Amino acid sequence: MIQRILVANRGEIARRVFTTCRRLGIGTVAVFSDADADLPFVREADLAVRLPGVTPAETYLRGDLVVEAARRAGADAVHPGYGFLSENAGFARAVTEAGLTWIGPTWESIETMGSKVAAKKLMAEAGVPVFGEVDPAAATEDDLPLLVKASAGGGGRGMRIVRSLDQLAEQVALASAEAESAFGDPTVFCEPYLEHGRHVEVQVIGDQHGQVLVLGDRDCSIQRRHQKVIEEAPAPGLPHHVRETLHEGARLAAEAISYVGAGTVEFMVSGDKVSFLEMNTRLQVEHPVTEAVFGIDLVEQQIRVAEGNPVPQAPTDPRGHAVEVRLYAEDPAADYQPQSGRLDRLEVPADLEFEQFATWGTRLDSGFVSGNDVGTHYDAMLAKVIAWAPTRALALRQLAGLLRRSRVHGLRTNCDQLVELLEHPVYVDERMSTAFLTEEDLVSTSTGLVPGDPEDRSRACFAAAMAVVEEARLARTVQAGIPAGWRNVHSGPQVETFELAGEELRVGWRRTHEGLELVDLHGDLEGVRLDGVTPIEGGYRVVVDHDDLRAPYDVFVTGHRVDVESAAGHLALTRVPRFVDPAEQVHAGSLLAPMPGTVIAVQAESGAAVEPGQPLLVLEAMKMQHTINAPTAGLLEVAVQVGQQVSAGDVLAVVSAGSTSEEDEGDQG
Missing domain, CATH: 2.40.50.100 (RNA polymerase II/Efflux pump adaptor protein, barrel-sandwich hybrid domain)
Known part of the structure; x- marks a missing residue:
């Protein structure tokens, strides 16, 4: 039996594997780059081995260093997680040749499926429905649109959609360069691109005795830049015969390569048409939704299969519905540019963290905690948030509500966009496709744009100004007893200026006999006054009264950044200084x-x-x-x-x- 596992990965997936290891009584080893030295997964491991450097090429992609780390730490097994070396046949072979247990499929299976070009040919021979490949040198207008795709790896890297032949050569070159940077292999290929297809995948587990367990399907159609944003199980709205075709195709694929361990067979679905995309010979990011509806710990099953045990007896039908969203440090309003810097606050009030569901509820899997720095060398995903409920409608509502109550400060994220997606009528009605995010008109495309009426934004900005005023009052060492905003002679309003998504917002306020009140500089909003400011952990609870409607706002001031949380959502403001430093121009x-x-x-x-x-x-x-x-x-x-x-x-x-x-x-x- 395995005694100590080294996880050849980082962040969220390392913490996820450690959670199962602790429950099973298995020791844990982390490897970490210099950029990750202060992240939670390093502290949570029983032992941790430093990999000098910060880039993937220097650290997590150095298989020789990882194997040496396992030897030094006394590990007897290696779990690759996903990404990095998880689908590298050479690394899997090196692990086994070093006398360690590889928690995954054989290196031969990885090698066979690692080349998507070769894998398609093999799958066609095994009876799995597949797309034909298109030679970019011979492509015609009739072949468009095309998808350029990296032969190795996944996660949207090395992928480009081409709708014009004169762009094909450039996009192939860009995809090849990106693939080489991410996976060390520049090989790319072209295939037809379905504009309104659905991305559906099937979870399988194979054992060393030739058995394959099929654990239902997942829909992963909501994507940006070919990377998944929302995943759910089971895939909604599929006809029974299409679902059967998917499950049988996945079984045939796994049996064709004598697959051992957890893996995922991915398909494109358009109407009744099903076509094989690729097989991911590893655990998937979205595995928690399958765990929820089948009541199974996939990491535990990976370990058990690696120890020689047969695949488990599991339910053949899913129970309830599970939905997962990926919370990214990115700005959807700026073409999903990744964000980096200090994560001031990450508070998601889920029921569980990494643990398996025992009953309906919510779960958080995250590689970060409040105060961590998000760097530029790795993926921009901050966390996965999962809801499991008796029905899809309940799961969507529960997950949207949880995200609304979450507090993610310091970086722009896609949190607001996720809420809107979960409530979008096209998605709710199960009419999604991989083109959804490029075709639908989404309003909340950037943290800081609060849905709702302009009056609520004005009240929220007034609350922000009042928190800034209170913080300044508490910091005063001279005339500390004088109330904020007090004047001997009546004068014009005092003004605090904020920036919101490139827009400058001026908030006027003054003190009257009844206290502090808003002076609306932009319209005719009247009757807004401060009802009270009280300290809370890390910030202030500001209660605003507007014609007897009382609304609480939790305001957090961090340098020039001011984050406002309320029932309407999150407002990410930046204080604008009165005077601009010429050096900053x-x-x-x-x-x-x-x-x-x-x-x-x-x-x-x-x-x-x-x-x-x-x-x-x-x-x-x-x-x-x-x-x-x-x-x-x-x-x-x-x-x-x-x-x-x-x-x-x-x-x-x-x-x-x-x-x-x-x-x-x-x-x-």
Whole structure:
């Protein structure tokens, strides 16, 4: 029996595996990069081994260092988690050759399915329905749209949708570069892209005795940048014969390679048409929804199968409905740019954390806690939040309510967008597809845009101003006993200025005989006054009275950031200083880094005339590539070079007013 497991991964999945190990009485070992030294998974392991460096290539992708860490820590087994080396056949082989137990499929199975090109051919021979591959060199207009896809790995890296043949070569090159960076393998291929297909997958567990257990299906159609955002089990609205085709196809796929361990077979579904996408020879991020509806611990079953035990007897039909959302540090309003920095507060009031469901409820799986720093070298996912209920409608409502009560401060996230998605009529009515996020008009696309009427936003901003005033009063050492806002002579209102998603909001207030009241500088909102301010942990409870309607707001002031929480949602404000430091001003036309990252390409030279929308530089951050385009026409001055590390707000280049080549030709004519 396994005595001590090293998890060759980080963050949330490491904590998830440790939770099961503790319950089973198995010792745990973590490996960690320098960037992750202060994260919870390192503290929670029985032993932890440092991997010097910060990038994946220096640390979590170094299989030789991971095997040596297992030897040093006395581990007798390795769990790969997902991502990094989890689907690396060479690493699996190295683990077994070192005399350690590999908690996963054989390296031969990983190798067979690791090449999506070869896997498709094998699946077709096994009777699994598959898409045909398209040679990019021979592609025609009739083949469009195409999906360029990395042959190795997953998670949306190395994927591009191509709708124009003149973009195909460029997108293949970009996908190949991204795949090599994420997985160490630049191989990509092309296949037809279903504009309105559904992404449905089937969970399987195989054992060393040739048995395969099929544990239902999941829908993972809600995606951005080909990465999943919402997953649910069972997949809703599928006809019975389609579900049978999916389950049988997954069984055939697993049996064709004598699969051992937990794995997922992914399909695209359009009407009655089913086509194999790939097999993930590992545990999936969304495994908790299957655990909920089947009452099974998939990590425990991975360990048991690795120890030689048969697959368990499990229910053949799911019970209830489970939905999972992925909470990302990203800005949906800015094309889902990943965010990094200090996570001031992460409070999700779920019933469970990593533990298995015993009854209906909610669960949180997160790699972070309040006060952690979110870096740029790894995935932008902060947490997974899961709800399990008797019906899909109840699960959606329960999960949306939990997210509304959550507090995530310090970074922009997709939390507000998740709430809107869970309540969107198209999604609620089970009419979703992989194109949903690109086609639907979503309002709450960025934390800081609170749904509801403008009056509530005004009241929330007034509450924020009152918390700032109270904090300043408590910090005073001179005239501390004088009430805030007191004046000998009546004068104009005092003003606090905030910024919200690029919009400047001015909040006026003054003291009257009845206390502090709002002076609406933007409209005719009257009758809003402060009912009281009391300290709470980390902030203030501000009660606002508006014509006898009392509304509480919890306000947290962190430097220039002010976060307001209420029944209406989260308002992420930034205080605007009265005076701007000249040193912080930048030259007009400056292109600033939207996030910390590494410059991996400079596509135009200094002195070149550029056109609006022309690609100028490419940044890599959180394992994704981000192209910086010219905002206007002009002359380019590049301020960085390839390989340079930049921080958010650094000047990358300047596009100054100047004649373009076309204008020059026009002048000469």
